[in-house]
Amino acid sequence: xxxxxxxxxxxxxxxxxxxxxxxxxxxxxxxxxxxxxxxxxxxxxxxxxxxxxxxxxxxxxxxxxxxxxxxxxxxxxxxxxx
Numbered sequence: 001x002x003x004x005x006x007x008x009x010x011x012x013x014x015x016x017x018x019x020x021x022x023x024x025x026x027x028x029x030x031x032x033x034x035x036x037x038x039x040x041x042x043x044x045x046x047x048x049x050x051x052x053x054x055x056x057x058x059x060x061x062x063x064x065x066x067x068x069x070x071x072x073x074x075x076x077x078x079x080x081x082x
Contacts, residue, residue: 023069
């Protein structure tokens with residue numbers, strides 16, 4: 001799954017600011033961060049729950065500074081989560 005975001009009210013972009021971020025779904029955000037770090041990538045926010053919620057996310061950055069959000073897929077074993 002891919003989520004694209006848009007920066008409202010921005011009239012000009014510089015390298016690294018052309019959009020808010022993209023988001024990708026992953027089975028395990030922490031494991032994805034470790035793989036990205038091991039390959040020399042930058043983890044900007046470690047995997048953990050969103051403020052006030054239970055969805056686990058992380059942020060990594062590409063070489064140009066664009067943020068990529070990793071959203072952990074909800075577990076099918078937890079019936080309380082949609």
